Amino acid sequence: MSKFIFVTGGVVSSLGKGIAVASIGRMLKSRGMSVSVLKLDPYLNVDPGTMSPYQHGEVFVTVDGSETDLDLGHYERFIDVELTELSNVTAGQIYSEVIANERAGQYLGGTIQTVPHVTNLIKERVLKLAEVSQADVVVVEVGGTVGDIEGQPFIEAIRQVRNTVGQQDTFYVHVTLLPYLGATGELKTKPTQHSVNTLRGMGVQPDAILCRADQETGEDERRKIALYCDVNAEAVISLPTLSSVYEVPLHLEAEGLGSILTNGLDLPDTKPDLESWRAIVRVDEEEHEQIDIALVGKYVELQDSYLSVVEALHHAGLHNDRKVNIQWVAAEDIEEHGAEKLLGSARGIIVPGGFGERGLEGMIAAANYARHSNIPYLGLCLGMQIMVVEYARNELGIADATSLEIDPEAANPVIAFMEGQEELHSTGGTMRLGVYPCFLKEGTKVRAAYEQETVDERHRHRYEFNNEYRVPLEEAGLIASGTSPDGSLVEVTEVYGHPFMVGSQFHPEFGSRPERPHPLFREFIRVAKTTLREGGQHDFFEEE
Incomplete structure (x- = not known):
């Protein structure tokens, strides 16, 4: 039987519950335990796949093609696991299933209620993950904050889990904010007291409290929280803002949370092995030469829209002894001001994924600038398609070359619909999603980066390279340079003779790990760091 750790949040959102959950998973794994993770999202969308990045940030894609919350990316990177659709449950999924069951007569004419029908389904999803994963510990994050109307069924469900599996097999962690008042120079505990009081009023008593603040939580504040929230003083954990999210597992371990969790769940408190993680943090803390990488995107105002890309660049920078400084460039600004003005100092250009026609001409201009200036370029999904459009226009002389996404009536769509999907009108779950194999052509830069013939990568897209234009x-x-095993789909492209101009139809950023940077990002930064900029152009040299 799996043990369960439930993590809730209080006072305000965006406190870093996802990082806390990922860190807890890492701490447990370092003790030799198997870990699985579940995110409970109270919003009514079935999944975040149709949500605007400005609303939700990045959509993370699991290996089985599920469009999920970005916190699953944190879980995978920290714990080094591959999660599935079972690891993200939304209120939309639960209510849809309840209504479908009711329409099918499965409730035998009974009145459908939040308790027990909705809460039972939530519990079933929690217990199903435990059954399928056979993990020693399942860590469950409840999205939102305590007191949110839409979150109440989820809090009730995790309360009931303790009655189902037993008190010794459940542990509740509450992450809460301690605001700092500059006028009095003190952290205030009252919001935390109110948050815990609300949680207790719903039947859940936290076993540990993580106190988020920009500075350390003092002993006086800890004792006060322990007294008023009925939590052991050693289980009131200070979690200040740290210089890197990768420091959080080490900090929580030093605060004693690992032993508190194992003791509370009656698990063996073996000595944690966090040496490889400490090595990452040490490298991260070292002084490294800065390298400027321009990220040309559609949603740069909300950087969480490209969270996995940012992290993959960070991983690649650590591997290459460089601190990656991301220059956030709105694609529409390039349309207005020109590529050279906005990209002139970049040592590399990356164009990530996105949907819709806004800003695409700016991205095309960025690809053209990278190609003619010999600047390393990495295109991801849409960024690969942009690369194809630019090349067709400027090297094949097809002035109206474009994507059907830009112009559904295009005469020369070098990027077109996937075969068989031309008539699809639904926007949810109708793309090529999840892991697909890719054969890498010998003698290409991509094959050299991966150092293997076949790879499996995650996809999230609707349009494909149009094979009618492949030969020219x-x-x-x-x-x-990379195709589906049968050769029918182009998965990776690269420009012959360019130092590094690569586009992947898949999303390599989802597979990057702090200890194992993704090969394409690693090679992109390696080539970018070997550039000397002179007169607006790039000259290349090999480092010793």
């Missing part, structure tokens, strides 16, 4: 593009120097 290859003859002009745009190589299909």
